[in-house]
Amino acid sequence: MASTHFHAPIPADPASWDMAAYERLAQSAVAGEVLAEMADDDERLVVLTADLKYSNRTADFERRHPDRFFNVGIAEQHMVTMAAGMATFGYIPYVATFASFISLLCAEQLRTDLAYPGLPVRMLAHHAGISLGFYGTSHHATEDLGLLRAMAGMTVICPCDATSTVQALRTTVDYDGPIYFRLGRGREPSVYEGRPERLRIGELAELRAGADLTIVANGIGVAAALKAAERLEREGVGAAVLDAHTVRPFDAEGLCNAAARSGRLLVVEEHNVIGGVASACADALMDGGVDGVRMARLGIPVDEHALIGPPSQLYAHYGLTAEGVCEAARGLLEGRPRAAPAAKRS
Amino acid sequence: MKRDAHADVGASVEGDSSHLAEIRRRASLVRRETIRLIESAGSGHYTSVFSAAEILAALYSGVLRLSDDPNWPRRDRLVLSKGHVAVGVYPLLADRGYLAQELLDTYSQLGNPLGDHPDMRYVPGIDFSSGSLGHGLSVGVGMAQAARMRGYDTRVWVLLGDQELNEGQIWEAAQVASHFGLGNLVAIVDRNQMGLDGLTEDVMAVEPINERFEAFGWRVVEVAGHDPAALDETFTAVPPPASAQPTCIVAHTVKGHGVAYMEHSRTWHLGYLAPVDAAATLKELDEDG
Numbered sequence: 001m002a003s004t005h006f007h008a009p010i011p012a013d014p015a016s017w018d019m020a021a022y023e024r025l026a027q028s029a030v031a032g033e034v035l036a037e038m039a040d041d042d043e044r045l046v047v048l049t050a051d052l053k054y055s056n057r058t059a060d061f062e063r064r065h066p067d068r069f070f071n072v073g074i075a076e077q078h079m080v081t082m083a084a085g086m087a088t089f090g091y092i093p094y095v096a097t098f099a100s101f102i103s104l105l106c107a108e109q110l111r112t113d114l115a116y117p118g119l120p121v122r123m124l125a126h127h128a129g130i131s132l133g134f135y136g137t138s139h140h141a142t143e144d145l146g147l148l149r150a151m152a153g154m155t156v157i158c159p160c161d162a163t164s165t166v167q168a169l170r171t172t173v174d175y176d177g178p179i180y181f182r183l184g185r186g187r188e189p190s191v192y193e194g195r196p197e198r199l200r201i202g203e204l205a206e207l208r209a210g211a212d213l214t215i216v217a218n219g220i221g222v223a224a225a226l227k228a229a230e231r232l233e234r235e236g237v238g239a240a241v242l243d244a245h246t247v248r249p250f251d252a253e254g255l256c257n258a259a260a261r262s263g264r265l266l267v268v269e270e271h272n273v274i275g276g277v278a279s280a281c282a283d284a285l286m287d288g289g290v291d292g293v294r295m296a297r298l299g300i301p302v303d304e305h306a307l308i309g310p311p312s313q314l315y316a317h318y319g320l321t322a323e324g325v326c327e328a329a330r331g332l333l334e335g336r337p338r339a340a341p342a343a344k345r346s
Numbered sequence: 347m348k349r350d351a352h353a354d355v356g357a358s359v360e361g362d363s364s365h366l367a368e369i370r371r372r373a374s375l376v377r378r379e380t381i382r383l384i385e386s387a388g389s390g391h392y393t394s395v396f397s398a399a400e401i402l403a404a405l406y407s408g409v410l411r412l413s414d415d416p417n418w419p420r421r422d423r424l425v426l427s428k429g430h431v432a433v434g435v436y437p438l439l440a441d442r443g444y445l446a447q448e449l450l451d452t453y454s455q456l457g458n459p460l461g462d463h464p465d466m467r468y469v470p471g472i473d474f475s476s477g478s479l480g481h482g483l484s485v486g487v488g489m490a491q492a493a494r495m496r497g498y499d500t501r502v503w504v505l506l507g508d509q510e511l512n513e514g515q516i517w518e519a520a521q522v523a524s525h526f527g528l529g530n531l532v533a534i535v536d537r538n539q540m541g542l543d544g545l546t547e548d549v550m551a552v553e554p555i556n557e558r559f560e561a562f563g564w565r566v567v568e569v570a571g572h573d574p575a576a577l578d579e580t581f582t583a584v585p586p587p588a589s590a591q592p593t594c595i596v597a598h599t600v601k602g603h604g605v606a607y608m609e610h611s612r613t614w615h616l617g618y619l620a621p622v623d624a625a626a627t628l629k630e631l632d633e634d635g
Contacts, residue, residue, distance in 0.1 A: 084488060
């Protein structure tokens with residue numbers, strides 16, 4: 001009788017990897033494990049996914065709490081709305097799938113079924129930005145912050161590493177209304193491990209002080225900005241680095257104070273330059289009546305669907321690296337034109 | 347069988363005829379109040395409400411397990427997936443005492459909680475906010491699953507429009523409901539034959555509804571959707587909440603039923619009756635009893 005199990009060949013090259021190896025590689029994809037621990041003491045927590053339990057490691061939750069885990073198949077819109085129905089019974093559902101699908105495909109469900117009724121459903125929107133690299137535009141989420149920022153009643157949190165993801169998940173269980181956790185692919189360098197700062201939702205986190213320039217970043221941009229700030233310091237430039245982990249509600253007061261101090265603001269984000277953190281900063285300065293701040297931004301250019309390529313090469317191309325941040329910072333300090341780079345397709 | 351002493355379940359009637367008279371009274375209330383409220387708003391969905399008037403009246407006449415507390419956790423839920431029927435539901439909520447009658451008089455005015463589509467945050471007795479078609483069955487799946495986990499013998503009823511069955515999310519929800527064995531979920535299709543642009547089968551076919559739901563693993567029954575006795579019998583005969591197969595009730599109705607010139611009318615899906623016409627229409631409803 002034929003076996004119903006799939007037997008993968010044993011890889012000969014150490015560079016090979018399978019899904020299980022991926023789970024070990026993805027150090028920051030901790031949500032499933034953390035939620036499993038949280039759910040030990042909180043029977044309200046349930047997890048839903050759409051045929052991606054290994055990619056997002058919600059399988060870690062399923063192993064511990066099979067009765068509170070729901071795989072709805074490839075039916076993302078249903079998943080979000082089903083979670084809304086469960087929330088009306090006092091549950092706190094965490095729904096997990098690629099950020100591109102949950103934000104763009106399910107935008108109306110997020111707005112009408114979660115934000116409008118104010119239900120405490122949490123999105124684990126993983127592989128955000130261009131972190132799926134050569135999977136292409138269908139799998140990139142570079143507009144999600146713009147969409148979500150415009151939704152009344154939505155909270156948007158973008159932790160930059162595993163440590164801050166754990167903190168963000170643990171401190172928001174009882175938050176009113178829906179939360180969109182914008183997560184990476186699980187290979188983000190550690191920023192908060194060993195640091196004294198705790199993530200304070202709704203407040204910009206100043207990870208480094210500096211008088212000449214304020215760099216606001218989130219997600220993978222934070223590590224790049226910190227590394228860039230070290231280099232800039234060697235060049236005699238003091239760059240403050242603020243982690244804008246909470247994109248909505250945005251810390252407008254904190255941003256205005258920081259920007260007014262240095263007078264120069266550089267925003268680094270894995271998102272289209274429209275609608276995301278740079279826009280949130282501009283909104284804050286406008287509403288706060290802060291004049292005289294010179295701004296620049298790094299992100300995906302206005303009219304561009306991101307190029308195909310491995311994530312690390314894409315990040316370098318779009319300047320979302322220490323080198324890119326340094327270059328943009330120098331440009332801002334020297335008053336060079338501030339246009340984001342245009343795509344070059346070979 | 348009484349499922350819970352707390353609830354006013356099970357058509358507590360002296361006799362069948364008075365119970366059926368009660369359903370007819372509520373159906374008439376739905377139509378008359380819909381005309382009155384839409385008159386104050388200046389536009390509304392008359393015919394979509396009229397096709398569902400007896401369905402709603404039967405549900406609110408002892409089928410839905412409710413209590414005086416509209417937030418009673420174990421109550422049956424009613425999800426108005428065809429949210430534009432809300433103007434016909436508000437009078438029934440007022441009739442139950444969930445809403446102040448005076449509130450109805452300010453329907454659709456600035457800042458009023460009562461709009462064309464229902465808002466669960468501000469309207470006691472509304473179990474979910476709706477308006478965008480295609481979402482309600484997914485809401486019902488989530489509620490039914492959650493009720494199971496809570497150990498409640500709650501039923502979740504979802505009122506669907508027929509043209510709404512074109513929406514893909516309905517079928518996402520349909521497959522999940524049967525996969526999870528949600529026998530506490532009941533979908534009611536208001537089969538009034540029409541969408542906004544004409545007959546469903548001309549606009550975009552929804553038939554065969556029965557076979558489609560059966561293929562998705564549902565139990566399907568049909569009922570004459572303007573017959574109080576048939577509706578009451580069908581609704582009270584759904585399998586127990588602990589059963590493992592969701593039920594779809596296809597209620598055959600007439601769009602605009604009860605007002606001759608609106609029946610089967612495409613143009614009255616959305617409209618406005620100025621006072622003289624509203625009075626004449628109410629007179630027709632009076633004459634029909």
